[in-house]
Amino acid sequence: xxxxxxxxxxxxxxxxxxxxxxxxxxxxxxxxxxxxxxxxxxxxxxxxxxxxxxxxxxxxxxxxxxxxxxxxxxxxxxxxxxxxxxxxxxxxxxxxxxxxxxxxxxxxxxxxxxxxxxxxxxxxxxxxxxxxxxxxxxxxxxxxxxxxxxxxxxxxxxxxxxxxxxxxxxxxxxxxxxxxxxxxxxxxxxxxxxxxxxxxxxxxxxxxxxxxxxxxxxxxxxxxxxxxxxxxxxxxxxxxxxxxxxxxxxxxxxxxxxxxx
Numbered sequence: 279x280x281x282x283x284x285x286x287x288x289x290x291x292x293x294x295x296x297x298x299x300x301x302x303x304x305x306x307x308x309x310x311x312x313x314x315x316x317x318x319x320x321x322x323x324x325x326x327x328x329x330x331x332x333x334x335x336x337x338x339x340x341x342x343x344x345x346x347x348x349x350x351x352x353x354x355x356x357x358x359x360x361x362x363x364x365x366x367x368x369x370x371x372x373x374x375x376x377x378x379x380x381x382x383x384x385x386x387x388x389x390x391x392x393x394x395x396x397x398x399x400x401x402x403x404x405x406x407x408x409x410x411x412x413x414x415x416x417x418x419x420x421x422x423x424x425x426x427x428x429x430x431x432x433x434x435x436x437x438x439x440x441x442x443x444x445x446x447x448x449x450x451x452x453x454x455x456x457x458x459x460x461x462x463x464x465x466x467x468x469x470x471x472x473x474x475x476x477x478x479x480x481x482x483x484x485x486x487x488x489x490x491x492x493x494x495x496x497x498x499x500x501x502x503x504x505x506x507x508x509x510x511x512x513x514x515x516x517x518x519x520x521x522x523x524x525x526x527x528x529x530x531x532x533x534x535x536x537x538x539x
Contacts, residue, residue, distance in 0.1 A: 426451025
């Protein structure tokens with residue numbers, strides 16, 4: 279029997295007037311979303327999952343011991359225990375959704391969800407089944423990823439993407455673009471405009487070569503900063519890490535409709 283007291287919806291401004299209890303060891307409230315952080319030395323612009331200005335609600339970050347961009351990309355299972363430990367700490371701290379700062383945390387999606395008692399959404403890729411079911415079956419989903427060579431079938435499966443679904447996904451990686459490569463090495467800083475051009479050029483080429491794409495999904499948590507530019511140019515639905523977190527947060531913090539308490 280779990281001793282976790284979940285208190286869904288208990289974040290502050292709309293808290294109903296009733297008696298509450300807390301989980302033993304919880305010393306704070308007001309963070310509906312907890313985010314697992316790998317170590318990567320780069321600036322995070324607004325729109326990035328790792329910039330708190332991205333959200334209009336509080337988020338809590340925690341660094342996963344030993345996790346870096348290289349071992350997360352390859353899905354090193356030595357990361358699993360530290361990831362679960364950090365996720366459980368966020369859960370104890372009152373976070374009611376757990377996410378992560380890189381889409382390649384999707385390698386661990388199923389295992390971490392099994393280990394926790396609150397919803398877990400570690401990768402923007404978990405939205406792929408939802409995006410596909412919403413589209414005409416003759417249309418495909420364009421997925422733009424930080425590194426197409428590392429996005430494995432097993433990671434897709436962990437994120438709920440079946441082999442049949444994968445047949446409707448067209449993949450494009452940004453790993454060889456000059457400016458974007460800095461995000462993968464943690465060296466050289468980031469030029470905001472050049473970084474965005476690398477992403478937008480990749481999307482442009484993907485759509486040019488695949489006119490049957492009906493929606494886009496940005497796997498990388500560094501990409502939502504530029505999602506509005508992509509949508510404005512191509513007039514398509516765009517899914518990313520922030521659409522996922524906003525949705526998940528709304529599920530665990532339902533609030534009363536005005537005038538009906």
